[in-house]
Amino acid sequence: MDFFAEHGRDLPWREPTASPWAILVSEVMLxxxxxxxxxxxxxxxxxxxxxxxxLAADTPADVIRIWGRxxxxxxxxxxxxxxxxxxxxxxxxxxxxxxxxxxxxGIGEYTARAVAAFAFHRRTPVVDTNVRRVLSRVVRGVDExxxxxxxxxxxxxxxxxxxxxxxxARFSAAVMELGALVCSARSPACGWCPLADxxxxxxxxxxxxxxxxxxxxxxxxxRQVRGxxxxxxxxxxxxxxxxxxAQLSADTEQGLRCLASLLADxxxxxxxxxxxxxxx
DNA sequence: GAGACGTGGGA
DNA sequence: TTCCCAAGTCT
Numbered sequence: 081m082d083f084f085a086e087h088g089r090d091l092p093w094r095e096p097t098a099s100p101w102a103i104l105v106s107e108v109m110l111x112x113x114x115x116x117x118x119x120x121x122x123x124x125x126x127x128x129x130x131x132x133x134x135l136a137a138d139t140p141a142d143v144i145r146i147w148g149r150x151x152x153x154x155x156x157x158x159x160x161x162x163x164x165x166x167x168x169x170x171x172x173x174x175x176x177x178x179x180x181x182x183x184x185x186g187i188g189e190y191t192a193r194a195v196a197a198f199a200f201h202r203r204t205p206v207v208d209t210n211v212r213r214v215l216s217r218v219v220r221g222v223d224e225x226x227x228x229x230x231x232x233x234x235x236x237x238x239x240x241x242x243x244x245x246x247x248x249a250r251f252s253a254a255v256m257e258l259g260a261l262v263c264s265a266r267s268p269a270c271g272w273c274p275l276a277d278x279x280x281x282x283x284x285x286x287x288x289x290x291x292x293x294x295x296x297x298x299x300x301x302x303r304q305v306r307g308x309x310x311x312x313x314x315x316x317x318x319x320x321x322x323x324x325x326a327q328l329s330a331d332t333e334q335g336l337r338c339l340a341s342l343l344a345d346x347x348x349x350x351x352x353x354x355x356x357x358x359x360x
Numbered sequence: 361g362a363g364a365c366g367t368g369g370g371a
Numbered sequence: 372t373t374c375c376c377a378a379g380t381c382t
Binding site: 151301 | 364366367368369370371
C-alpha cells in the first residue's frame with residue numbers, strides 16, 4: 081500500500097470525487113482493454129452521460145459511436161442496457177452491493193466486486209488478471225497462464241484483505257496496480273518490487289509457467305470481419321447497403337454470416353430489405 | 361467448460 | 372512480422 085501511495089497512477093476514476101457511475105463505466109471499459117486506450121474515451125463518455133439516466137435516454141447508435149474503437153462493442157450495448165435497468169428499477173442510482181450489481185448486463189464476478197469495493201467500500205475481494213498473477217507468483221510461487229479469476233482466487237484474496245473496508249478496497253487497488261506496473265506478465269520488474277524479498281516465485285528462480293492454450297489466429301477470422309462491419313456502420317451517417325457489408329470479407333458467405341451474428345447481437349439492425357444501420 | 365468476442369501496442 | 376497481452380463476460 082506504500083507502493084500504491086507513492087507510485088499509483090492518477091486516473092480519473094480514482095479521484096475522490098469520482099461517482100459510482102464513473103467507476104462502473106471505467107470498469108466496463110477496462111475489461112480486456114489497456115488503460116491508455118480507455119482514457120481517450122472515458123472523458124468524452126462522462127461529459128455526455130454523467131449519470132445512468134442520461135445514458136438510458138440516448139440510443140444504442142450514439143453509444144456505439146462514442147465507444148469507437150475500444151473493442152468488444154457488445155460491452156457498449158450492455159452498458160446502455162445496464163443504465164436502462166438502473167434507471168427503471170433502481171431510481172437511477174447505481175446499486176451498492178455485489179448481489180444486485182451481478183444482475184446487471186455486462187457486470188460479472190470481477191466488475192461487480194470492483195464497483196462494490198471502489199465505489200462503496202464494500203469489503204470484498206477484487207480479483208482481476210493482475211491480482212490473480214500477483215497472488216499466483218508471490219503466494220504460490222508459480223506463474224499460471226492468464227485465465228479469468230476463479231472463486232478460489234477470490235477466497236485466497238479474501239484472507240489477505242485488511243479488516244477496515246475502505247482500507248481493503250485500497251489494498252485491492254494496490255495489488256492490481258502492482259500487477260499492472262511491476263509484476264507484469266511478460267517482463268516483471270522484480271528489482272522495483274516491494275514484495276521481491278518475500279516472493280515465492282522469485283525465490284524459486286522465476287520459473288516459466290505452462291504455456292497458455294493457443295489463441296485464435298486473427299487474420300481472416302469472423303472477429304476481424306465483424307470489426308470491419310462495425311467500423312463501416314460507425315463511419316456512416318445513415319444506413320449502408322447489405323451488399324457493401326458482404327464485401328467487407330473476401331468470402332461473401334463469411335460477410336453474410338458475420339452480419340447475421342451482429343444482427344443477432346443487436347449491434348446492427350435492418351432498416352429495409354437491403355440496408356443495415358446501427359440500432360436506434 | 362471451452363470458445364467467441366475487438367483493437368492496437370510492445371516485445 | 373508475428374506473437375502475446377490488456378481491470379472479463381456470456382453462452
